[in-house]
Amino acid sequence: xxxxxxxxxxxxxxxxxxxxxxxxxxxxxxxxxxxxxxxxxxxxxxxxxxxxxxxxxxxxxxxxxxxxxxxxxxxxxxxxxxxxxxxxxxxxxxxxxxxxxxxxxxxxxxxxxxxxxxxxxxxxxxxxxxxxxxxxxxxxxxxxxxxxxxxxxxxxxxxxxxxxxxxxxxxxxxxxxxxxxxxxxxxxxxxxxxxxxxxxxxxxxxxxxxxxxxxxxxxxxxxxxxxxxxxxxxxxxxxxxxxxxxxxxxxxxxxxxxxxxxxxxxxxxxxxxxxxxxxxxxxxxxxxxxxxxxxxxxxxxxxxxxxxxxxxxxxxxxxxxxxxxxxxxxxxxxxxxxxxxxxxxxxxxxxxxxxxxxxxxxx
Amino acid sequence: xxxxxxxxxxxxxxxxxxxxxxxxxxxxxxxxxxxxxxxxxxxxxxxxxxxxxxxxxxxxxxxxxxxxxxxxxxxxxxxxxxxxxxxxxxxxxxxxxxxxxxxxxxxxxxxxxxxxxxxxxxxxxxxxxxxxxxxxxxxxxxxxxxxxxxxxxxxxxxxxxxxxxxxxxxxxxxxxxxxxxxxxxxxxxxxxxxxxxxxxxxxxxxxxxxxxxxxxxxxxxxxxxxxxxxxxxxxxxxxxxxxxxxxxxxxxxxxxxxxxxxxxxxxxxxxxxxxxxxxxxxxxxxxxxxxxxxxxxxxxxxxxxxxxxxxxxxxxxxxxxxxxxxxxxxxxxxxxxxxxxxxxxxxxxxxxxxxxxxxxxxxxxxxxxxxxxxxxxxxxxxxxxxxxxxxxxxxxxxxxxxxxxxxxxxxxxxxxxxxxxxxxxxxxxxxxxxxxxxxxxxxxxxxxxxxxxxxxxxxxxxxxxxxxxxxxxxxxxxxxxxxxxxxxxxxxxxxxxxxxxxxxxxxxxxxxxxxxxxxxxxxxxxxxxxxxxxxxxxxxxxxxxxxxxxxxxxxxxxxxxxxxxxxxxxxxxxxxxxxxxxxxxxxxxxxxxxxxxxxxxxxxxxxxxxxxx
Ligand SMILES: Nc1ncnc2c1ncn2[C@@H]1O[C@H](COP(=O)(O)OP(=O)(O)OP(=O)(O)O)[C@@H](O)[C@H]1O
Ligand SMILES: [Mg+2]
Numbered sequence: 001x002x003x004x005x006x007x008x009x010x011x012x013x014x015x016x017x018x019x020x021x022x023x024x025x026x027x028x029x030x031x032x033x034x035x036x037x038x039x040x041x042x043x044x045x046x047x048x049x050x051x052x053x054x055x056x057x058x059x060x061x062x063x064x065x066x067x068x069x070x071x072x073x074x075x076x077x078x079x080x081x082x083x084x085x086x087x088x089x090x091x092x093x094x095x096x097x098x099x100x101x102x103x104x105x106x107x108x109x110x111x112x113x114x115x116x117x118x119x120x121x122x123x124x125x126x127x128x129x130x131x132x133x134x135x136x137x138x139x140x141x142x143x144x145x146x147x148x149x150x151x152x153x154x155x156x157x158x159x160x161x162x163x164x165x166x167x168x169x170x171x172x173x174x175x176x177x178x179x180x181x182x183x184x185x186x187x188x189x190x191x192x193x194x195x196x197x198x199x200x201x202x203x204x205x206x207x208x209x210x211x212x213x214x215x216x217x218x219x220x221x222x223x224x225x226x227x228x229x230x231x232x233x234x235x236x237x238x239x240x241x242x243x244x245x246x247x248x249x250x251x252x253x254x255x256x257x258x259x260x261x262x263x264x265x266x267x268x269x270x271x272x273x274x275x276x277x278x279x280x281x282x283x284x285x286x287x288x289x290x291x292x293x294x295x296x297x298x299x300x301x302x303x304x305x306x307x308x309x310x311x312x313x314x315x316x317x318x319x320x321x322x323x324x325x326x327x328x329x330x331x332x333x334x335x336x337x338x339x340x341x342x343x344x345x346x347x348x349x350x351x352x353x354x355x356x357x358x359x360x361x362x363x
Numbered sequence: 364x365x366x367x368x369x370x371x372x373x374x375x376x377x378x379x380x381x382x383x384x385x386x387x388x389x390x391x392x393x394x395x396x397x398x399x400x401x402x403x404x405x406x407x408x409x410x411x412x413x414x415x416x417x418x419x420x421x422x423x424x425x426x427x428x429x430x431x432x433x434x435x436x437x438x439x440x441x442x443x444x445x446x447x448x449x450x451x452x453x454x455x456x457x458x459x460x461x462x463x464x465x466x467x468x469x470x471x472x473x474x475x476x477x478x479x480x481x482x483x484x485x486x487x488x489x490x491x492x493x494x495x496x497x498x499x500x501x502x503x504x505x506x507x508x509x510x511x512x513x514x515x516x517x518x519x520x521x522x523x524x525x526x527x528x529x530x531x532x533x534x535x536x537x538x539x540x541x542x543x544x545x546x547x548x549x550x551x552x553x554x555x556x557x558x559x560x561x562x563x564x565x566x567x568x569x570x571x572x573x574x575x576x577x578x579x580x581x582x583x584x585x586x587x588x589x590x591x592x593x594x595x596x597x598x599x600x601x602x603x604x605x606x607x608x609x610x611x612x613x614x615x616x617x618x619x620x621x622x623x624x625x626x627x628x629x630x631x632x633x634x635x636x637x638x639x640x641x642x643x644x645x646x647x648x649x650x651x652x653x654x655x656x657x658x659x660x661x662x663x664x665x666x667x668x669x670x671x672x673x674x675x676x677x678x679x680x681x682x683x684x685x686x687x688x689x690x691x692x693x694x695x696x697x698x699x700x701x702x703x704x705x706x707x708x709x710x711x712x713x714x715x716x717x718x719x720x721x722x723x724x725x726x727x728x729x730x731x732x733x734x735x736x737x738x739x740x741x742x743x744x745x746x747x748x749x750x751x752x753x754x755x756x757x758x759x760x761x762x763x764x765x766x767x768x769x770x771x772x773x774x775x776x777x778x779x780x781x782x783x784x785x786x787x788x789x790x791x792x793x794x795x796x797x798x799x800x801x802x803x804x805x806x807x808x809x810x811x812x813x814x815x816x817x818x819x820x821x822x823x824x825x826x827x828x829x830x831x832x833x834x835x836x837x838x839x840x841x842x843x844x845x846x847x848x849x850x851x852x853x854x855x856x857x858x859x860x861x862x863x864x865x866x867x868x869x870x871x872x873x874x875x876x877x878x879x880x881x882x883x884x885x886x887x888x889x890x891x892x893x894x895x896x897x898x899x900x901x902x903x904x905x906x907x908x909x910x911x912x913x914x915x916x917x918x919x920x921x922x923x924x925x926x927x928x929x930x931x932x933x934x935x936x937x938x939x940x941x942x943x944x945x946x947x948x949x950x951x952x953x954x955x956x957x958x959x960x961x962x963x964x965x966x967x968x969x970x971x972x973x974x975x976x
Contacts, residue, residue: 050877054388073380075387078876091874095892104888105878156878 002028002063002159002192004049009058011044011216018044019055020216026194031186033195035203036213037239042196045213046162049194050085051078062160084158084191088165090149092137098124099133102152123151126188127181143174150185161186161193167202179205200240204228212236230348234355237280237348243312243323246286248279249352257349261318262297265344270358277358278350283312283325285346289339296339301332315340393882398791398800401784405807408850412826413659419825420444420652427649443649447657456650457657460638464661467552467623467634468616474556475612476605479563482708485701486564487571490691492702503713504561506954508911508928510621511947512554515716517625518723518940520545521730525629527938528730531719535732546630555622557712559615563608570604571597610669614662618815620914621928625935636817636914643824643918652825655818662813717948724945729938741941757945763930769841770910770927770950774957777848777909778902781856784849785901786894789860794869808857811850816914823847824918841924844916851915852905859901863894899965903958910954 004026011019019041026032034042047053049060051067054075060068062083067076092101102123106116124130127147137145146166153161166182167175183206186193197203203210204224212219212227212235219239220232231237237245250259252275257264264279289296299322303314311330315322315338324340349358374380389395423431423440431442447457485491486498521530522540532540543549587595620636628637635658642651694701723729727738738744739756746755757763788808795801811819823846827837837843867890875885891898913928920929927950934943 050873051391052873052876054391070384071374071380073374073382073384073387075384075391077387077391078873079879079881081877082879083877085874085877087870087874089868089870091868091870093871093875093889093893105875105880108878108880108884152878 003061004160004192004194005059005061006045006049007059007061009045009048009055009060011041011048011053011055018216019048022058022216022218024211024218026192028192029190031183031193031195031206031208033197033203033207033210034213035197035200035210035239036219038198040213041216042198042213043164046085046164046194046196050083050162051076051081082158083160083162084153084156086149086153086161086163086166088168090137090145090166090169092145092148092152094137097134097136098129098140098148098151101137101148102155105152105156119155119157123155126154126185127151142170143178146170146178147181150182154185154189157189159191161189161191163193163195165197165199166195168197168199175202182206200242204240212239214239230357231280232357234278234280234350237350237357241282243283243325245280245282246322248281248320249276250279251276259320261320262322264342264347266349267344270349276352278352280348280350281342281346283323285343286322286324287341287343288313288324288326289341292339293341296341299338299340301334301336301338304330304332304334306330313338394791394794395800397787398795398804401788401791402800402804402807405804405810405850405853408846409807409810411831412822416652416655416822416825420649420656422649424649426646443647443653447650447653455633456638456642457654460633460635460654461657463548463627463632464617464634464636464658467548467555468613470552471555471559471616472609472612474552475559475563476608478556478560478708479565479608480567480605482560482564482705483568483571485705487568488692489694489701490698491694491705492698493705497705497709500709500713501564502561503709504558505565506907506911506958507558507716507951508621508913508947509555509558509615509619510625510913511716511720511951512557512712513550513622513625514935514943514947515719516550516554517545518719518944520550525938528728528940530730531722531732534730542630546626547632551622551626551632554626555616555619559612560712562611562615566604566608566611567601570601606669610666613665613669614813614815617658617662618817618819618914620817620917621932624932636815639817639821640917643821648824651821655821658815658818659813662815662818666813717951720944720948724941724948726941729940741945754939754942757942757949762925763927763942763946763949766925766927766930766946767949767953769925771953771957772841773844773848773926774906774909776845777852778906780845780849781852781905782898782902784853785856785858785860786863786891786898787860788853788857789862789864789894790890792857792861793864805857805861809854812854814851816851816912817918819847819851820915820918838919839921839923843919844924844926847915847919848905848909848912851912852908856901856905859897860894863897864890866897867893896965899961903961906961907954907958910950910957 004024006022006024009019009022009024010017022045024045034045036042044053048055048068049062055068055070057070058068059066059071062081065076066072066074067081068074093104096104099120102120103116106119111119120133121130124133127150129144129147129151132140132144132148137148140148146169149166163182167178170178179202182195186206195202195206204227207224209221210224210227211221214235220227220236222230227236228240231240231245234247238247248257248259248262248264250257250264252258252266252270252272253263254273255266255268255271257266257277257279259279264281270277287296292298297317299315299317301313302316302321305312305314306329308329309327311326311328313324313326313330313332315324322340350356351358374384420443421439421441423434423436423438423442425436427434427440427442428436434440434442447453482501486494486501491497517530519530520532520540521528522533522542522545523529524542524545530540530545618636620640623632623634623637624640626632627634628641633641635654639651639654639658642648642654722732724741725737725739726732727736727740742756743758744756745759754760754762788804792801792805792808795804814822823843824838827834827843830836837846871889871893872885875889880888911928913932916926917929917932920926925933927946931943931946931950934940934946
């Protein structure tokens with residue numbers, strides 16, 4: 001039970017192909033996040049799993065049940081798919097109390113009165129809303145409404161959970177809190193979960209596995225660690241990480257990459273003459289010194305953005321601007337000199353033609 | 364677990380697999396099923412009748428044998444066409460009614476617009492006294508049949524032209540009122556305008572109230588002068604409302620029957636609507652069909668011309684809820700005079716007609732307005748062969764009470780079916796947005812708007828006088844009255860339904876679907892409760908319109924299915940002024956009573972709790 005399998009899914013609206021030949025398997029009990037920029041087809045994918053949209057091509061299996069197959073002529077409606085879905089807007093029914101919001105579907109399933117009451121109590125308890133059963137949604141805060149939506153899912157006990165940006169309407173602080181409680185929910189229900197977001201922090205913190213999507217195609221799938229440290233292509237490298245990764249376009253010269261204002265050390269397998277490459281290094285991986293060191297490159301500070309625990313520095317060398325991330329609350333005068341260097345094993349290299357990663361960093 | 368086969372090929376169109384896929388799909392999308400059913404139903408009740416009368420108009424009918432004994436019954440003929448347009452009789456049959464209808468339509472629309480606009484401006488944009496009371500009173504004419512003013516006019520100005528009693532003026536002064544005051548063009552235009560201003564007022568005041576905030580912002584930032592602001596900002600924003608007020612009024616005037624019948628026919632002043640009625644009474648249906656078609660063509664071209672001039676694609680917005688009042692300008696020393704003018708106006712359009720009718724209904728000998736002539740006979744009398752052909756008073760009159768029952772039944776049935784149909788059409792249109800089906804459905808639900816009432820009635824005679832397939836001949840039944848009322852009100856209710864459905868975010872239904880809640884439960888537990896307040900308002904309007912309607916059903920009523928409006932018209936034709944006055948008052952009382960009850964009940968039901976998240 002609980003496995004989700006998408007196979008060759010194609011979906012278009014009019015002429016625009018929104019999802020292009022998507023293959024995807026989610027293991028039972030796994031927490032999978034689909035991450036991608038706005039409009040890349042995340043919601044569409046999720047809605048196809050739920051049955052709210054119909055693919056043009058392909059198969060969808062939930063557990064060992066085929067719920068959609070264009071070629072076999074199978075379309076199981078959402079009502080019969082037995083899964084749980086949380087919308088970005090929570091979709092609480094405004095004319096019903098919290099209790100009725102939670103129990104309506106249970107009554108439809110013809111559960112016994114005592115069973116319904118027990119599930120209601122249990123669900124409210126889990127989301128810490130005991131005592132709110134008789135309120136109307138409009139009498140709750142955003143976070144509380146969100147928790148009612150979660151409680152509605154808990155009470156139904158589906159083996160598959162789908163969530164579409166469930167935290168995007170909350171303020172930053174509440175979001176962090178709710179993130180933890182969603183993780184707990186997943187652990188308690190042991191449900192296979194597909195979580196859609198364009199917030200990479202949610203993706204990295206919550207997931208067992210992340211799928212990066214762009215323009216209807218999967219760009220990379222892997223654990224959060226793999227995604228962050230071994231981006232498969234430039235799109236993923238640029239999309240993940242805040243502040244964003246530094247990219248340097250250059251030409252190989254012996255064992256270095258000449259990027260004009262700076263040079264980047266090359267690993268041996270890429271050392272060849274006159275090859276165009278793109279080097280990428282995360283801001284926190286750049287080595288920084290306040291004093292001159294032999295072989296390090298001198299840069300001047302342009303903009304400092306302390307965020308509290310860390311400081312983002314924008315530095316310049318010639319025409320090239322570089323972003324650095326350093327721990328601590330740094331105060332430096334604008335224009336101060338710094339020296340930077342790159343550790344060879346913290347740099348990724350990409351082919352400018354194919355955009356693919358040529359050698360992953362080993363961390 | 365079975366491995367998933369990777370066949371990418373679509374099954375062939377005729378294959379069983381494709382068939383099962385399409386069947387599953389359809390089951391998955393209730394809005395498609397509803398949409399198709401609604402489209403078929405509406406196509407049948409709107410489009411088929413239209414085609415039917417076009418066909419009938421060019422078919423040689425049995426009654427045409429009187430004019431052309433060697434004709435081939437059932438064959439193609441241009442006889443009706445020729446008679447309406449190219450014979451000496453065409454002048455009376457077509458050209459005079461055409462000119463009369465157009466002159467009447469233009470004049471009434473112009474007056475109604477000016478009056479409605481001025482009142483709307485006073486009520487929304489100034490600090491005139493007694494706003495709340497006026498606001499409630501000004502829509503009063505909407506609750507009365509359009510010809511109540513005409514009845515009142517007759518009790519005031521009737522002369523000896525058609526025999527029978529005379530009006531109050533003749534009674535007081537002893538001189539005969541000239542014909543051109545008592546009957547014909549002038550009184551028709553005046554009495555109609557004093558009814559139809561209410562539509563213009565409702566539409567324009569709604570628009571004015573919503574324009575306000577935009578106006579304020581723009582005015583504050585640009586430093587424009589007051590008149591320039593009105594010209595540059597307010598008027599363009601009001602144009603859609605003005606446009607729809609014009610179209611609405613004009614089409615209604617073209618199709619209105621009661622007033623031209625009461626005030627025009629006695630002096631042989633015919634409009635299209637009364638000419639259609641006369642032709643059908645003379646058993647010349649063919650002529651009537653041609654005239655009805657001309658009327659439809661007139662209405663369509665008017666909509667077209669109007670949308671060209673006004674320059675808005677949608678020059679037919681319907682009434683919306685009232686907005687908020689802001690930005691009132693101070694009338695200063697004109698506050699009282701303005702209020703007094705409105706009071707006088709209300710006296711003339713609301714109080715005076717009702718008082719005159721009440722008085723009339725209390726006179727024993729018609730035309731004698733002295734106190735000694737007062738009687739309660741026409742309300743409570745048992746029936747006396749000396750008086751009014753022995754017709755008993757209202758409360759003992761089985762015919763009247765039956766017609767009252769029918770009217771209420773018609774009102775409720777129309778409201779109920781209209782509510783249901785509006786809801787389903789709204790559901791199918793909104794859920795299916797973007798698809799062709801949705802657009803067609805929206806268009807066809809709007810189509811009855813372009814049929815002037817009397818023309819739609821004529822169409823329905825043509826259609827339902829014989830049985831069509833499994834559907835029996837509906838002529839003379841109560842069903843046909845319900846059907847035509849529902850269809851005529853559909854443009855309005857489907858718009859209400861669409862607006863209500865647009866308010867309900869689709870995720871509210873989708874979340875229920877995913878939780879395994881079936882379609883019927885979703886409708887009754889979620890969709891209907893959430894659209895209730897809009898639906899009730901729409902249904903109430905349908906109820907009111909159905910109760911007071913005459914033009915639409917005059918061609919379809921018979922003693923077996925008579926309603927109050929038809930009964931009143933019958934009394935009037937037989938010159939039984941007291942009965943018609945008493946029954947009219949009773950009708951108006953019931954309409955007001957029931958609307959008040961519905962308003963109170965829907966408020967009690969806690970509609971206020973529904974804030975859309
Ligand atoms: N009903 C629809 N009709 C037409 N186009 C649609 C429809 N729904 C989505 N699209 C288009 O499909 C593409 C993918 O939409 P989708 O909602 O899946 O994006 P998303 O990844 O969820 O984006 P976001 O992060 O903004 O929610 C978009 O270009 C969108 O415009
Ligand atoms: Mg989305």
